[in-house]
Amino acid sequence: MPRDHRPSKSVRVLIAEDRGAGRGALALLLGMEPDIEVVARVGRGDEVVERALVARPDVALLDVELPGRSGLDAAAELRDEVPDCRVLILTTSGRPGYLRRATEAGAAGFLVKDGPVEELAEAIRAVLRGETVIDPALAAAAPDAGPNPLTAREREALAAAADGAAVADVAGRLRLSEPTVRDLLASAVGKTGTRNRTEAARAARRQGWL
Numbered sequence: 001m002p003r004d005h006r007p008s009k010s011v012r013v014l015i016a017e018d019r020g021a022g023r024g025a026l027a028l029l030l031g032m033e034p035d036i037e038v039v040a041r042v043g044r045g046d047e048v049v050e051r052a053l054v055a056r057p058d059v060a061l062l063d064v065e066l067p068g069r070s071g072l073d074a075a076a077e078l079r080d081e082v083p084d085c086r087v088l089i090l091t092t093s094g095r096p097g098y099l100r101r102a103t104e105a106g107a108a109g110f111l112v113k114d115g116p117v118e119e120l121a122e123a124i125r126a127v128l129r130g131e132t133v134i135d136p137a138l139a140a141a142a143p144d145a146g147p148n149p150l151t152a153r154e155r156e157a158l159a160a161a162a163d164g165a166a167v168a169d170v171a172g173r174l175r176l177s178e179p180t181v182r183d184l185l186a187s188a189v190g191k192t193g194t195r196n197r198t199e200a201a202r203a204a205r206r207q208g209w210l
Helices: 020-031 045-055 071-081 096-104 117-128 136-144 152-161 167-174 178-192 197-207
Strands: 011-016 036-042 059-063 086-091 109-112
Touching (some): 011 020, 011 045, 011 117, 020 117, 045 059, 045 071, 071 096, 096 109, 109 117, 152 178, 152 197, 178 197
Parallel strands (some): 011 036, 011 059, 059 086, 086 109
16 A cells, blocks of 8 residues: 655645636645645635634635635635634736735735646645735736725625616615615715616726625
């Protein structure tokens, strides 16, 4: 039987990625590192904290765009519920507001998705040492990002309405009154300088606010 050369103390990693193939490939590649063990894999943002509470990872790799809850929102929840877990945010897009939101959510790293696995493995080790890891290109774009003008409730309403859902449906999803939802959407439209909620959602996503 081959000997297991994995160190007795491995870095425990949770992967949150909506694409099953990408999730599996990343777990396989990271699992080949001698000091890294993938202990949990999830495909939705609203599953991250529940799995982390059970698996107790040292580091969570969170894709920005996850169904159920964004990786950025999941990072903020992890900070409160599993404070010992360090978070690395992965993104395919360097939208200006993403880095700011990741920092506000307590993320320790912000990297371009699908980069070399060796760099990701080293980033995992670095954040576990207490370092902050930010992709240079994303860091360069960060000064151009202004503060997010949308409140948490405005973001929720805009995201829920982005698919063209009626106000009544949005109100039901968020458990808010219809007048409150209308006010939130109107405020979001005004803050983004757009003409309607569809344009507001598009503008907010482009800036990384949503």
